[in-house]
Amino acid sequence: MKLLYSLLSVGKAIDIIVSSIDLNIGVEDISLLDASGRISAGNIYAPYNLPTSNRSVVDGYAVRAEDTYGASQTNPIELEVIGKVHAGEEPIELKPHTAIEIATGAKLPLNANAVIMYEDTSRIGDKVLIYKPVAEWANISRIGEDFEINSLIVRERTVLQPWHIATLASFGFSKVRVLRKVMISIMPTGSEIREPREPTPLSTEVYESTSYLVYSYLSNYKYLDLIRINPKPDDVEIISETLRNTLRSSDIVIIIGGSSVGEMDLAPKVLEREGGRILFRGVAIRPGRTIGAGVINNKLIFMVSGYPVAALTSLDLVIVPSIRRILGINELGRLKVKAKLTRRLVNTTGYTSYVRVKVFRCGDELYVEPLRITGSGILSTLTRGNGVIIMPPEVEGYEKNSLVEVELLGPIE
Structure with a gap:
């Protein structure tokens, strides 16, 4: 397939999206x-x-640290126990050469400056024997130790x-x-697709699966609110009307299918027909290079391939990073590991390649077996694999036994 448009880098595509949209997200x-x-x-x-007051972090006795100096196993110091305090209670005042039994989380009595643990004492009636000295402020959580007044506890975004x-x-x-949650509508298109009903093979049609992948993928992000639209046929009027209605309640629309340059690839035509502005058509990623983006009335439209693996690549490399940038947030990415390649891996220079792989253990080492770069619709490479290698455009490839970074999609068996 030959594209009629020059392909953008991943970074350039995201920059264009972010600079072209200002989502009006309320609170x-x-x-x-x-x-x-x-x-x-x-x-x-x-x-x-x-804490709002000094509190004990152990069960034991509240004391003055200076009253314990010199204590040892052979020469314990004896203190009178004059009371007991539990968490939530107001303690009595501690006097010199006395102790107050105290529970974890309880407020420290006035004049006390240390807590000695039960393990370092023994109780005889109303006396307690101290077998080791305790340092000042030992076993105490002090006022403001966790958070001081006016300190930042949660940063914006x-x-x-x-x-x-x-x-x-x-x-x-x-x-x-x-x-407010970002409203995203997912709109699958294509006259050949059918809704899944029961596991019966189809002759010339296919069950629509890509919107299920996109919906399930995005449902991991709780700051998104998702709507899946029933599949629409390759009809400009129907797709246009659906898009027009969908935009009324959406911040972002993801059109699945029809993103390329064929006669029946209608997504770009519909976007322009509805008065939209196309930001770009085509990004240098493998698979998924037909991804495009546009804007209608400050609403963002993504146009992605109808093939599920291509759509996943678009989500991972372009769509979700763009949404994060627009919202001004940072999130932890996937767990990454280093593993040895079982065979040579070749990239197409200038492309960011999304290589599906299988990571496995052999003895004490991790190995990674490439499954496929191409094959936009081969879902088995995802179900059989448990990770991806993302090859940057400037890398021509990796040699066998090279140590490469892998993003894990599943557990290592």
Whole structure:
């Protein structure tokens, strides 16, 4: 297939997308229990010190450190136990040469400056024997040790993780302000595709699977809200009307199929027919080079191949990185490992290649077997494999036994 347009690099394509769109994403206040994976709408600062008071981090006895100096196994120091304090209780005042039994998390009594663990003591009635000295502030979480008042606890445009949620809850927040979810509609097209119903072979048609891959892939991102449109035939009027209606409730539309330059590749024609502006057609990636992008009324349109592996490559290399850049977020990528190639791997210079691979162990070493670069519709290379090698355009290839970086898609068996 010969393209009629010059191919952009991955980086250039993303730059064009980001500079051409300004998504109008509002904000909303949601419960902390619904906030994991959402994007914080602004900086959040500590409203007070945490802990709010000095607290014990062990079970033991609150003491004055100086009252324990010189204690040993052969010469223990005896202190009078004058009380006990649990977490949530207000303690009594500690007096010189006394001790107060204290639970983990309990507030430190006034005048106490250390806690000695039960393991370093023995109890005899209302006395406690101290067998080792304890340093000042030992076993104590001090005021503001976790967070000082006005310190930044969540940065703006952070994808909230469980530890962010726990931190907010520890201050008493019940809600958090986040960006509204980005509305993405997934629109498969093609007269030859049919909705999956039951596992019965088709003669001249195919079951539509690519939108299922795209939907499932994007559903991992909780800051996205997804709609899958029923497949539409290769008809300009039908696709145009569907796109027009879909844009009313969408920030981004992903049109699947019809992204190339053939007579029945209608996605670019529909975009222009609806008054849109095409940003580019074609990116130097293998597979998936027919990916294109456009804008209609500040709404972003992606046009991707109807082949599932090509669509996955487009998602991984262009679509999701563009969305992250537009939203101003950073996220952890996939787990990466180094492994030895079982055979030579050749790239087409100028292309970013998405090589499906199988990573396996042999003794104490990891090896990686390339499965396929081409074959946009060969799903078995994904189900049989467990990783990808992303070859940059300036790399001509890797020799056998080279140590290469692999992004894991699944476990290593």
